[in-house]
Amino acid sequence: MSVMKSYGAGLRSAGSRPGLSLLLWFFNLVFAGIVAFVFTGIFSRAFNGSLVLDSLRQCVDLNILLEFITGQIGSLGQLSRTLILLLLIFAVAQAFFAGGILNVLLRGRGGRTGEIFFAGGGRYFGRFLRLIIYSIPLWIGCFFIYLPISFVLGLWAADPDQEMLGFILILVRIGCVLVLINAVRMVLDYARIGIVQEDSPAVARALIAALRFVAVRPGQTFGLYYLWMLTGGLIFAGYIVLQSAFPKTAPAAVSLGFLITQAHILIRSGLRIGLLAGQADLFRRRAGRSTKSVQGPGRQGDDRLEQAEDGVDRDPDELEGEEKQPDQGEQDQGQQGQGPAEHQQDEPQ
Secondary structure, three states, rough: HHHHHHHHHHHHHOOOHHHHHHHHHHHHHHHHHHHHHHHHHHHHHHHOOOHHHHHOOOOOOOHHHHHHHHHHHHHHHHHHHHHHHHHEEEEEEEEHHHHHHHHHHHHOOOOOOOHHHHHHHHHHHHHHHHHHHHHHHHHHHHHHHHHHHHHHHHHHHOOOHOOOHHHHHHHHHHHHHHHHHHHHHHHHHHHHHHHHHHOOHEEEEHHHHHHHHHOOOOOHHHHHHHHHHHHHHHHHHHHHHHHOOOOOOOOOHHHHHHHHHEEEEEEEEHHHHHHHOOOOOOOHOOOHHHHHOOOOHHHHHHHHHHHHHHHHHHHHHHHHHHHHHHHHHHHHHHHHHHHHHHHHOOOOO
16 A cells, blocks of 8 residues: 555656646757757768658668668767767766756755756755766676576577577566666665755765665565556557557648657656655655654754644544643643642641
8 A cells, every 4th residue: 555655645746746847848858959969960971862761751661770880880980979978968967857856856845946956956966976876886786687597598598499489588688677777776766865855965875775675675666666667658658659640741740749749758757756756755654754864954844744644644533532631741830830839828928
């Protein structure tokens, strides 16, 4: 039930913050524009005068990849260097975006969404970059975990006559790689949540705590993560169906396809917010109550909100019993206050 509660909390957080989703959509649009500008120049120089591009107007033609690889060695090297550079820029940008999103989700009560987002992105940017560096041993560990799995699967696929089995095992290998990658990404998410929630500069300690949190609760953490993955997969399937429902041969159809794509990117931004909000809710439910957070601006309001949420989740009979039971401290103060007065009244003047 904790997984479903956290999933619902993530949905509510994503739905209640449309401004944050729009902000992420805008950054995706800007980044996509930069990528399109860079790669358009590379592909234009590589395929200048080629007739293979004409077939792309009607359907996907894989011959374009063959022509690019075999005939454009120089462009291929430039493309590889540009792709690596863009991936580094994307990783750095993700560190900034994660800080902004979590600052809005965990410390963003009051104030404008944009101000809180940029403040959080700048505040936690250095810590999240260090977190990427500290996570290198996790990636290396995943590689060594995958090696024996790949070896065993290779033994099963040694028979060349069983082509179907070999194809299935290739899919199994891809699935194992995705599970390991998602496991590390999930640990990093909980580490970022712990850093922002406690406002702590101890990045290595937050990473170890997140790794312990996932290892102790694999069912809940993986269940919540893949529930959001399933949600994103269903939305992506609907997006593919809509895009394939009509041919993109007219300007109006191309414009409609572009609008559908932008709506899909906006929904994906909301999914990212919902995933982090759900993970933060699960982290607070299971680990946040047993650890003392560092007091910071707005933390007292957070404590009052948690106390109110605890009161909502508790049994009504228990609350009624607490209302009827007088406070012990008030009784002690009353007894201490009445004692000297009664004693003075009994003494003769």
